[in-house]
Amino acid sequence: MLPVIFPHTLHSPPAPCLPCSSKPQLLPSRPSFRAASASFSMESHSNQGRTKFMEFPYFSAPHKRLMVDLVSTVETRLASQLLPCTLPPDVQYYQNESGTNHATLHIRSGLTSSPIDFILGSWLHCQLPTGGALNITSFFSYLNPSTNAPHFLLEFFQSSPTSLVFFLDLLPRKDVVLHPDYLQTFYEDTQLDAPRQKLEKLAEVKPYFSPSLYIRSFVSPTAVLVRIEAQDGGLSVEEVIENHVGPVAKEVLGIWLDQCACAKREVGENERGELKKRDDVIKRNAIELDLGSNFRSWFGADTADRVIGAIREAYRV
């Protein structure tokens, strides 16, 4: 959720001093935090929260279409295995005091009988002190230790109309150095490197190295971790998303749904313990790395703590 792959890429702006001058223009109705909370009735807040999440108001049309498509595909395919979102309204939608920064969070846990741990979607919009804006969209689907199949992770990070960082991965659940058979099953037999290679061929696409060495370490060897930059006379960022990123993301999600989320796999008690241990370490580190100083400075300590608390609960760490 929230910047998983991109911590420390921004200078942390001082918390209370974010400029209010450039109000976001694209969100049709942007209630204050209190108003938003009040407008959610207790019975329907889950649907209202999902609707708000699926608006993706600060994103280009191809970007929004892609996100809606991906989330809908997963929610439809896994419908019988997912519980409704039970996040409080003020975690499903939150903003900073000055109203310049907004975000949504959509989490649905899996039934205990399902291999799904939870799915998590989010968009986040922040006005930067430099005058620009930062937009992050995330969609993760985590499995529980009843299976050792990889998690699905996708994230976009955009701080300019002509440049965007894109992360897409099936996240390994085991140390693949000690378990080459795991690589074979989930990454070689599924030809997971082919989508990455398709993107790599575009002039607009360059490898991206996360400033966090931990994040570089925990991704798979087929992870798509790229910077997309519009070129003079080349494709726009929107065209790259529409015609290249979209098909690649759908292909990888299809592999994850068929070969990971919906494939029966036998996992013994010992291995379950190992999987849980590794998942917990990754989740804890992700929260510590991702939701640190930037998040507090963007939304204020109270809001940040409330959202982080809800995420810890969903992550069960």
Place this chain on the structure above:
Amino acid sequence: MLPVIFPHTLHSPPAPCLPCSSKPQLLPSRPSFRAASASFSMESHSNQGRTKFMEFPYFSAPHKRLMVDLVSTVETRLASQLLPCTLPPDVQYYQNESGTNHATLHIRSGLTSSPIDFILGSWLHCQLPTGGALNITSFFSYLNPSTNAPHFLLEFFQSSPTSLVFFLDLLPRKDVVLHPDYLQTFYEDTQLDAPRQKLEKLAEVKPYFSPSLYIRSFVSPTAVLVRIEAQDGGLSVEEVIENHVGPVAKEVLGIWLDQCACAKREVGENERGELKKRDDVIKRNAIELDLGSNFRSWFGADTADRVIGAIREAYRV
């Protein structure tokens, strides 16, 4: 040793059909395999083998100077901890039947009281069926389980005068996802990403993705794994080696010598067992991945088996 990072990058040429037309020009005296064996006396073959290894006859002057510098630096600094090379002469220098393909191998084990497992150097020259030539230089320094510090790995892979693949890494000995403190100690505190970032800035340097997913997985997050390509009006490959690759390789080797090979580290019995298990898996997979069909087709099955046997003995797997 021999292509660690670059397996499967070449179409395996049929073993007995390598063309003999373009004889190598750079090796001053190139005795046949039998003559080479006979010329090594039993007493002095270790020195003669080292001399032949240090000739690097198929490589540019900056490349040769760099390799001699790196190997000499390690052998001087670790002199009191290294045994002489005890490889048989026909493993220290070997070639194929037709005399088109040549290679040297130089291995020195560490004393049992030392943290050094072994150092391994090699150069390899093969005429390719396409008419070009392939040159590989490798230099590895492995530590034993009395320490958990990373191994040192360096490799060049060149199949054209204007293009070269370069690999440089301190290879992690632990699953860094479960042990972020390991990343902190050996990769963050030592600022190991800085040398990689220096190279990344050059127009002639591009990230290289090994076709082997296993190899992509076992390297560290600061690994330099790049393709160097001469650009019109830019630097030549030799200039990049002389002015950029060389300083970076020396800097990383310096970090390895100071912070890994020569730093005392406490390792308990349990951890030693884990380290040995992981090292053995990596070594076994490296041999299987690297010295497969290409190696047999380049040198013939008998020679390949003899060399692989010697490497297995040095690797103790």
